[in-house]
Amino acid sequence: MAFSLDLVTGALGFLFTVLILSYLIGDNPLFKIAVYLFVGVASGYTAAVVFWQVLYPKLFLPTVLILQTGDFMRGVLxxxxxxxxxxxxxxxxxxxxxxxxxxxxxxxxxxxxxxxxxxxxxxxxxxxxxxxxFFDPSLAAARNISAFEVLGNGTILLVGVVTTLAYFHFGARQKPDGSPKRFAPIDLLSWIGRIFIGITLGVIFAGVYAAALSAMIERINFLINFLTSLLGMS
Amino acid sequence: MGANDMMDMVKCPLCGTMNPPTQKICQGCQTPLSGESFQPGQAPVKKDTGELEPILPQWLRDARETAKESGLGERYQQSEPNQSAASSSDLLAGLQSQAKSDDEEEVPDWLANITGAPKQKQKPEEPEEFTGVRWVETGHRDDFEQEDEVPSWLAGMQTPSTGADEKDELTEWFQESGAGKDSFKSPFQQIGNSIPSSSQPKPDDTTPEWLKQMAAEAGEKKTESESIDWFSQIPAESPAGSKDQSQEPSVPALGSDSSDWLSKLQADVNTDAQEEAPESSEFPVDTPDWLRNLGGVSSGEPSPFIESAPDEPEPLIPEPGIPSWLASEESKKSDSTPVWLQEKGGTESDVPAWVSQDSASTADSQAQQDNLESPVEDIFSDLPEWLKSAAPESSIFDEPAKPVETPSVGAAGPTAQPDFETTPAFTDGGIPSDADGLFTEMPDWLSNALETPVTPGASEPGTGSDALASNVLPSWVEAMRPMDQAIPGSSSLMSDQTFEQRGALAGLQGVLPAGLGFAPTSKPKTYSNKLSVNDEQLKHAEIFEQVLAAETAPERLVTERQIGASRGLRWAISAILIGVILTVTFLGTRFLSVPIGVPNELRFTMAVAQAIPENAPVLVVMDYDASRAGEMEAASAPLFDNLMLLKHPRLTFIASNEPGAILAERFIAGPLAVHNYQNGVTYLNLGYLAGAQVGIRAFAENPMFAAPMEITGQPAWALPPLQDVKSLDQFALIVLITDDADAARSWIEQTETARGVVPIVAISSAQAAPMIQPYYDSGQVAGIISGLYGGAIVERQYNNGRPGLARNYWDAYSLGMLLALVFTLGGGFVQLGLGLRDRTASRGEK
Structure with missing residues (x-):
C-alpha cells in the first residue's frame, strides 16, 4: 500500500474510530478529544457550506452581477x-x-x-x-389485498389509534382519598393503548439498534479492511 | 464624706440638691446640671463674650481702657498663657478673659455668684482646680454642716435657696453697705476673691479710685504694696481666727494691685497668720503677689494659710496652668473654706463682721441655725428669686444667724464675732470727697448704693429708703438676670439645654426641655415575669411543642433503588457483540442467507424505479448524517446500481442538511463508482438547500430559484442533468435517502402538491422506517427500502448480488440482531424469574 491520501485519511479514520469506541470503557479523555474534534470540524464544515452554498450563490453573487450589469431592477428583491x-x-x-x-x-x-x-x-x-x-374494499382490491386482510389491518389500525389516543387522555376524577381515578372505559382503552405504544417503541428501538449495528459493522469492516490493506493481507 | 468630696458635689441651681460631679441631671428635680448654651441670665461660660462688650456701661469701658493704657492690659495678656483666671482688680478683666478659649477659668466668679448659674464645666476629677472660691460659689452646705466649722452666720445661710425661701440678697447687701460699718468689706472682698489676677497689677492703675477712697475711709492700714487694705487684711486675720483651716475655704490671694481696703484686709489676715502655724501648702508659681501678700508671705516665705497638720510654713510654689487665685486653694487640698472665712475671734476688730464669724462659733452654729431658719427667710423675702438662687448658700449674702429684726447688732454671740450683716459695706466716712466724680462713671445701682446715707442703726434689709430696689437694676445686670429663676417652675425648662444628638432634632438645643411635671414621680411598679400556669396548661404546651418538633423533624424519604446496568454485564455483552462482529467481518463469512421474501413497500419501490424512462431525470434527496453513511449506502446502493445499470438516469442530488452534499459525492464515488458518473454530465449536485421546511417548500415551488447553482458554483439548470427540467414535477422519480423521519415527513409534506404524480420512494434507515411506513400506507410514498435489511433484499432479489456491500455486512448484521434478541429475551426471562422469586418470597413472608 503506497503512502497516499487514502492512507492518511484511512489512518485518521481508524484512529478516531478507536477513540470513539473507547467510550465502551466509559467517558474518557480520548473520547472527549475525538468528540471535540468532530464538533470543531463539523462547525467549520457547516460554516464553509453555508457560505459557499448559501451566501455566495444566493446573496453575494447576484449582488455582484447586478452591480456589474447595472440592472438594479433585478436587485430589488x-x-x-x-x-x-x-x-x-x-x-x-x-x-x-x-x-x-x-x-x-x-x-x-x-x-x-x-x-x-x-x-x-x-x-x-x-x-x-x-x-x-383501510376499510375500503375497492382500494384493497387495487392493492391486491384480500378483504379479510384489509379488515384485519383496518381493525388493528383503528384499535391502535383509538387506544393510543385514549392513553394520552389524562382526565380523571378525584377519589375520596384524593387520588385520581380515570373513567373506567378510558382506563381500559388506555391500558390497550399502552400495548400499542410499547410495540411501537419496541419497533423503533429495534430500528435504532439495527441502524447502530449496521454503522458498527461498517466501522469494523473499515478497520479490518484498513488493517489488511496496511499489512498487505488483502 | 470628706471635704474634697463635698467640694466635688454639684449643686442644682433649681432645687439646691447636691449631686455627685458625675451626675448630669439633678437627682432631685431631674434638671440638667450643666448646659452648653449661653442664654440671658445664665452665668458666662466658655464662650466668646466679646460681643457683650459693646453693651457694657461706659464707666466699665473707660475703666478697661484705662487699664490697658496703664500697661495692665499687657501684663494681663502676658499672664493669659498660664490659663489662669486672668483677672485683676479691674472688674472687667473677667470679661476680657471671656474671649479666651478657656471655659472654666475665664468666668468671673463675681459674675457667677450674681447670676447663681452653675459653672458650665467642672472638673471634679482634678482636685487642683477646686478652690475655696468655687466652694463659695457652689455653696456646699454639707461641707459646713459636717465639719462644724461653719460660722453661725453661714449656718444661717445654709438653707436651700429654693422657692419662696430665697431672699433678695443683693438688695440687702446694698442696704447693709449703706449702714457704714467699718469692718464691713465683704462685698469687695468677695469681688476681690472673684477676680483673681495672675499678674501683679498696680492698684493705682487698675483699682478704681472710689475703692481706694472707701478703703481709706475704713481706716484700715494698707499693705506695703498696692493691695487694698481691708481686703489684704482678710487673709492675715483668717488664719489666726481659723481653728481648722482644712475645713474652711481659703480666700484667694489678692493681687498687689488691689485697693487699699483690700490690702488692709489682707494685713489683718496676716496678723493672725503670724500667730498660728502657717499652712504647709505651697502657692503655685503663677500665684500673683497680691495673693501672696494676702497671705502675708511672698514667694519663698511661709504660707499664711495653715493646714491642720504641718506647723512649718511652706513657701508658695505656684503651679503652672493653675490660676493664681486658685493656687492658694490648691495648696490646701482638703480645705474648702476660704481663708477670709477662717478668721478667729482674736481679730474681730480688724475684720469685717461677716468675716469675723469663724469656726469658733461653730459649736453654737447649729443652735443658732435652728433659731435663725425662719428669720432668714423673712429677711430674704424681698430678694429676687434669681439672686437667691444665684447666691451661694454660704456666701456673704446669706443671712447670718441673727434675728431679722436686729440685723445691726454687731458682734453677736459670746465669741464677739463681728456681725457681718450689720457691717456696712460703705460708711459715710469712707466715701471720698471726689466720689461724685467717680460715680459718674459707675453704674446706677452702685452709685445709688453709695449715695444712700448710711445709717448704722438702720440696717434692716430691704426696708430702708436707701436700699436699691431690685426693679431698678441696671440694664446690663438685668440682661444677665436668670429668667428661669424669676419664673417659678420654668427653671428646669430653661436650664434644660440638652443638645440633641440624634433624630429629627439633631443639632438643636433645649427644644425638648424636661419639665418638672414630666419627671418620674414614683418608682415604677415591678411585675413578676414568672408565668403562673397550671398543669393542664403545661400539658397543652408540651403537646404543642411536640407538634412543632414533629413539623420540623426531618422525614426520611423512601426512594426506589436506582436500577442500573451492571458494569460487568455491560462489558460482557459488549465483548460478546464486538467479538462476534469482528470475527465474522474479519473472516468474511457468508453462511447466513439473505431473506427471500420481499416486503410490499420494497416491491413497489423497485417497480417504480424500473418504470422510469431511460435517461430520465431523477431527483435524489440526501438527508442523513455521516454516521449513518454505512447503513444508508448499503441500503441505497443496490437500487441505484440497478437504476444506473438499466435506466441510466440523470441524477440530481440535493441535500437538506449540511453534510448531505458531500455524502452525495461520497456515494457516487464509493458504491457507485463503477458506473463512472461525471458531475455536470450524468449527475449534478445542487448542494445544500437551506431553510429546512421553508427551503424545501421553496424548492418544491420553484427549484430553479431555490437552488440555482450546483456545488461547484455553476448554473445548475443549464447543465445536461437538468436539461428540460424547470420544475419539480418534471423529474421522473424522487428518491429520498434519509435517516430522519422528520426529514422524510418534511419532504413528503412540502412536495405533496408540487410534485404531482411524480412518485417518491424512501430509502430510510432502519430507525426511521417505522415512522415513514404510514406515508407508504397512505399512498404518499410509493415505496420504502428500510436499512440494511431492505438493501440486502434488493441486492439479492433485484440486482443479482450487486454491489455486494449489504451481503458483506449481512452475517455480522444477522448475528448482531440474533445476539440482541438473545440478550433481550434472556434479560427478560431473568427479570421474570427474579420477579417471581421476589413475589414468592414476599408471599412466604406474608
Whole structure:
C-alpha cells in the first residue's frame, strides 16, 4: 500500500474510530478529544457550506452581477435578504440585538406557516383518509389485498389509534382519598393503548439498534479492511 | 464624706440638691446640671463674650481702657498663657478673659455668684482646680454642716435657696453697705476673691479710685504694696481666727494691685497668720503677689494659710496652668473654706463682721441655725428669686444667724464675732470727697448704693429708703438676670439645654426641655415575669411543642433503588457483540442467507424505479448524517446500481442538511463508482438547500430559484442533468435517502402538491422506517427500502448480488440482531424469574 491520501485519511479514520469506541470503557479523555474534534470540524464544515452554498450563490453573487450589469431592477428583491442579513448581524451587539428580532420574527412566522400548512395538507388529512381507506374494499382490491386482510389491518389500525389516543387522555376524577381515578372505559382503552405504544417503541428501538449495528459493522469492516490493506493481507 | 468630696458635689441651681460631679441631671428635680448654651441670665461660660462688650456701661469701658493704657492690659495678656483666671482688680478683666478659649477659668466668679448659674464645666476629677472660691460659689452646705466649722452666720445661710425661701440678697447687701460699718468689706472682698489676677497689677492703675477712697475711709492700714487694705487684711486675720483651716475655704490671694481696703484686709489676715502655724501648702508659681501678700508671705516665705497638720510654713510654689487665685486653694487640698472665712475671734476688730464669724462659733452654729431658719427667710423675702438662687448658700449674702429684726447688732454671740450683716459695706466716712466724680462713671445701682446715707442703726434689709430696689437694676445686670429663676417652675425648662444628638432634632438645643411635671414621680411598679400556669396548661404546651418538633423533624424519604446496568454485564455483552462482529467481518463469512421474501413497500419501490424512462431525470434527496453513511449506502446502493445499470438516469442530488452534499459525492464515488458518473454530465449536485421546511417548500415551488447553482458554483439548470427540467414535477422519480423521519415527513409534506404524480420512494434507515411506513400506507410514498435489511433484499432479489456491500455486512448484521434478541429475551426471562422469586418470597413472608 503506497503512502497516499487514502492512507492518511484511512489512518485518521481508524484512529478516531478507536477513540470513539473507547467510550465502551466509559467517558474518557480520548473520547472527549475525538468528540471535540468532530464538533470543531463539523462547525467549520457547516460554516464553509453555508457560505459557499448559501451566501455566495444566493446573496453575494447576484449582488455582484447586478452591480456589474447595472440592472438594479433585478436587485430589488435582494434588499430583503440584505436587510435580514444586516439585522441578524446586530445580534453581535447586545444593545442592537433587538433589531435582529425583525428578521427572526420573519423567519419564525414564515416557518410556522409553512410547517402548519404542510402538516395539514401532507400529514393530517392524508393520514385520516388513509385510516378510513383501510376499510375500503375497492382500494384493497387495487392493492391486491384480500378483504379479510384489509379488515384485519383496518381493525388493528383503528384499535391502535383509538387506544393510543385514549392513553394520552389524562382526565380523571378525584377519589375520596384524593387520588385520581380515570373513567373506567378510558382506563381500559388506555391500558390497550399502552400495548400499542410499547410495540411501537419496541419497533423503533429495534430500528435504532439495527441502524447502530449496521454503522458498527461498517466501522469494523473499515478497520479490518484498513488493517489488511496496511499489512498487505488483502 | 470628706471635704474634697463635698467640694466635688454639684449643686442644682433649681432645687439646691447636691449631686455627685458625675451626675448630669439633678437627682432631685431631674434638671440638667450643666448646659452648653449661653442664654440671658445664665452665668458666662466658655464662650466668646466679646460681643457683650459693646453693651457694657461706659464707666466699665473707660475703666478697661484705662487699664490697658496703664500697661495692665499687657501684663494681663502676658499672664493669659498660664490659663489662669486672668483677672485683676479691674472688674472687667473677667470679661476680657471671656474671649479666651478657656471655659472654666475665664468666668468671673463675681459674675457667677450674681447670676447663681452653675459653672458650665467642672472638673471634679482634678482636685487642683477646686478652690475655696468655687466652694463659695457652689455653696456646699454639707461641707459646713459636717465639719462644724461653719460660722453661725453661714449656718444661717445654709438653707436651700429654693422657692419662696430665697431672699433678695443683693438688695440687702446694698442696704447693709449703706449702714457704714467699718469692718464691713465683704462685698469687695468677695469681688476681690472673684477676680483673681495672675499678674501683679498696680492698684493705682487698675483699682478704681472710689475703692481706694472707701478703703481709706475704713481706716484700715494698707499693705506695703498696692493691695487694698481691708481686703489684704482678710487673709492675715483668717488664719489666726481659723481653728481648722482644712475645713474652711481659703480666700484667694489678692493681687498687689488691689485697693487699699483690700490690702488692709489682707494685713489683718496676716496678723493672725503670724500667730498660728502657717499652712504647709505651697502657692503655685503663677500665684500673683497680691495673693501672696494676702497671705502675708511672698514667694519663698511661709504660707499664711495653715493646714491642720504641718506647723512649718511652706513657701508658695505656684503651679503652672493653675490660676493664681486658685493656687492658694490648691495648696490646701482638703480645705474648702476660704481663708477670709477662717478668721478667729482674736481679730474681730480688724475684720469685717461677716468675716469675723469663724469656726469658733461653730459649736453654737447649729443652735443658732435652728433659731435663725425662719428669720432668714423673712429677711430674704424681698430678694429676687434669681439672686437667691444665684447666691451661694454660704456666701456673704446669706443671712447670718441673727434675728431679722436686729440685723445691726454687731458682734453677736459670746465669741464677739463681728456681725457681718450689720457691717456696712460703705460708711459715710469712707466715701471720698471726689466720689461724685467717680460715680459718674459707675453704674446706677452702685452709685445709688453709695449715695444712700448710711445709717448704722438702720440696717434692716430691704426696708430702708436707701436700699436699691431690685426693679431698678441696671440694664446690663438685668440682661444677665436668670429668667428661669424669676419664673417659678420654668427653671428646669430653661436650664434644660440638652443638645440633641440624634433624630429629627439633631443639632438643636433645649427644644425638648424636661419639665418638672414630666419627671418620674414614683418608682415604677415591678411585675413578676414568672408565668403562673397550671398543669393542664403545661400539658397543652408540651403537646404543642411536640407538634412543632414533629413539623420540623426531618422525614426520611423512601426512594426506589436506582436500577442500573451492571458494569460487568455491560462489558460482557459488549465483548460478546464486538467479538462476534469482528470475527465474522474479519473472516468474511457468508453462511447466513439473505431473506427471500420481499416486503410490499420494497416491491413497489423497485417497480417504480424500473418504470422510469431511460435517461430520465431523477431527483435524489440526501438527508442523513455521516454516521449513518454505512447503513444508508448499503441500503441505497443496490437500487441505484440497478437504476444506473438499466435506466441510466440523470441524477440530481440535493441535500437538506449540511453534510448531505458531500455524502452525495461520497456515494457516487464509493458504491457507485463503477458506473463512472461525471458531475455536470450524468449527475449534478445542487448542494445544500437551506431553510429546512421553508427551503424545501421553496424548492418544491420553484427549484430553479431555490437552488440555482450546483456545488461547484455553476448554473445548475443549464447543465445536461437538468436539461428540460424547470420544475419539480418534471423529474421522473424522487428518491429520498434519509435517516430522519422528520426529514422524510418534511419532504413528503412540502412536495405533496408540487410534485404531482411524480412518485417518491424512501430509502430510510432502519430507525426511521417505522415512522415513514404510514406515508407508504397512505399512498404518499410509493415505496420504502428500510436499512440494511431492505438493501440486502434488493441486492439479492433485484440486482443479482450487486454491489455486494449489504451481503458483506449481512452475517455480522444477522448475528448482531440474533445476539440482541438473545440478550433481550434472556434479560427478560431473568427479570421474570427474579420477579417471581421476589413475589414468592414476599408471599412466604406474608
Amino acid at each position: 435582494l434588499v430583503v435578504p440584505w436587510l435580514g442579513f444586516a439585522f441578524i448581524l446586530m445580534k453581535i451587539s447586545p444593545r442592537l440585538a433587538g433589531i435582529a428580532r425583525i428578521t427572526m420574527a420573519f423567519l419564525v412566522g414564515a416557518g410556522a406557516a409553512v410547517t402548519i400548512a404542510g402538516a395539514l395538507t401532507g400529514t393530517i388529512i392524508p393520514q385520516m383518509i388513509a385510516t378510513i381507506d
